Amino acid sequence: MFRLPIFNFLLSLNRHKLYLELLFLQYKLKMKANSFILKLILVVSASTCISIASNIVFAQDAGKSSISKSTLTNTPNKFTVIAHRGASGHLPEHTIPAKALAYGQGAHYLEQDLVMTKDNQLIVHHDLTLDATTNVAMIFPTKARADGHFYVIDFTLDELRQLSVHERKKDTGEMKYPARFNNSVTPFHLHTFEEELALIKSLNKTTGRNVGIYPEIKSPWFHHQHDKDISLVVLKALKTSGYLNKEDNVYVQSFDSNELQRIKRTLLPSLGMDIKLVQLIAYNDWQETKEKVNEQWHNYDYNWMFEVGGASQIASYADGIGPWFPMLVDDNLSPSTLLSDAKKAGLAIHPYTFRLEDTPQQFESFEKWLRYFTGTLGIDGVFTDQPDRAISLLLQNM
Numbered sequence: 186m187f188r189l190p191i192f193n194f195l196l197s198l199n200r201h202k203l204y205l206e207l208l209f210l211q212y213k214l215k216m217k218a219n220s221f222i223l224k225l226i227l228v229v230s231a232s233t234c235i236s237i238a239s240n241i242v243f244a245q246d247a248g249k250s251s252i253s254k255s256t257l258t259n260t261p262n263k264f265t266v267i268a269h270r271g272a273s274g275h276l277p278e279h280t281i282p283a284k285a286l287a288y289g290q291g292a293h294y295l296e297q298d299l300v301m302t303k304d305n306q307l308i309v310h311h312d313l314t315l316d317a318t319t320n321v322a323m324i325f326p327t328k329a330r331a332d333g334h335f336y337v338i339d340f341t342l343d344e345l346r347q348l349s350v351h352e353r354k355k356d357t358g359e360m361k362y363p364a365r366f367n368n369s370v371t372p373f374h375l376h377t378f379e380e381e382l383a384l385i386k387s388l389n390k391t392t393g394r395n396v397g398i399y400p401e402i403k404s405p406w407f408h409h410q411h412d413k414d415i416s417l418v419v420l421k422a423l424k425t426s427g428y429l430n431k432e433d434n435v436y437v438q439s440f441d442s443n444e445l446q447r448i449k450r451t452l453l454p455s456l457g458m459d460i461k462l463v464q465l466i467a468y469n470d471w472q473e474t475k476e477k478v479n480e481q482w483h484n485y486d487y488n489w490m491f492e493v494g495g496a497s498q499i500a501s502y503a504d505g506i507g508p509w510f511p512m513l514v515d516d517n518l519s520p521s522t523l524l525s526d527a528k529k530a531g532l533a534i535h536p537y538t539f540r541l542e543d544t545p546q547q548f549e550s551f552e553k554w555l556r557y558f559t560g561t562l563g564i565d566g567v568f569t570d571q572p573d574r575a576i577s578l579l580l581q582n583m
């Protein structure tokens with residue numbers, strides 16, 4: 186019988202009764218469930234126990250964590266773990282199983298990337314196109330645009346529900362991360378924002394935890410080009426689900442500074458809301474965001490965000506930044522201007538993406554990489570594809 190690490194952990198905490206209950210549950214389930222579903226249910230069950238541990242070592246809400254603690258220490262004892270597209274290092278990204286697994290692994294926040302369908306529904310999906318993670322070319326071979334890509338925005342929700350989701354692939358058809366989950370037997374599908382919010386709300390109820398959500402409004406400029414006000418639709422969905430103000434366990438993120446300012450200054454006040462916002466930061470050559478100037482769409486210039494005073498300007502409309510992790514350090518791994526200024530401005534700092542496969546050569550392990558950023562540099566949260574590894578690191582530092 187396999188034993189989840191949480192069992193050993195509970196024993197070490199003298200939580201023998203919980204341990205025995207979980208072991209019994211594991212035994213009962215093993216009698217009648219197949220192993221994949223069994224493991225999934227068990228990790229979700231184990232989340233209650235992880236929560237007990239979590240409450241001992243760190244606050245679950247990044248909003249409560251201190252970013253003024255910039256002392257040089259190598260021992261991170263508190264940082265926020267944001268499951269990047271779910272437990273995407275273990276199961277296909279942005280699927281319900283990947284979210285349930287991340288929840289069970291003890292993540293503090295689950296991330297949702299949001300894109301709109303032709304019939305104005307929000308689906309949880311990273312790309313504007315469907316090519317890299319679904320079988321769209323097989324199911325709807327004639328629906329590609331002239332550029333050869335299949336766009337979410339050209340499909341109705343009913344059509345999207347006919348697609349299967351698989352692990353991310355390159356244009357060549359090879360797996361982007363070859364060591365990751367790979368079978369064509371287990372079914373995975375796209376789902377709506379509403380469906381994921383309901384999942385998290387229900388799990389929070391059954392486990393007694395308060396796991397947060399971290400929705401990203403994908404390419405608002407692209408949606409505007411198609412006469413869709415995705416930001417307004419996202420905010421209305423959050424309001425319906427009871428996410429209203431800064432005390433609620435949600436961060437809304439976007440790469441689009443103009444849109445975040447519109448959200449902060451116009452949309453949120455008009456909806457009677459004031460929730461936490463995060464400015465994602467890109468380099469200009471990624472062509473991540475466009476803005477309309479004199480009726481023409483131009484590539485957005487991010488350079489001001491890296492200059493002295495940039496972070497305090499961001500702090501006028503946002504509560505945090507989501508930079509690519511190398512933006513926080515110089516060539517010697519010392520804090521960059523962006524990092525120092527963001528701390529001074531009181532911004533939460535949640536860099537992306539701590540992905541096992543992308544561990545930089547300077548660090549001997551994923552854990553040392555995490556330790557350096559959360560301990561030595563004192564950042565207060567990470568987007569990671571491996572929330573289990575980040576939670577383990579936190580538990581080791583009890």
Ligand code: CA
Pocket residue numbers: 296297298401
């Ligand atoms: Ca994202």
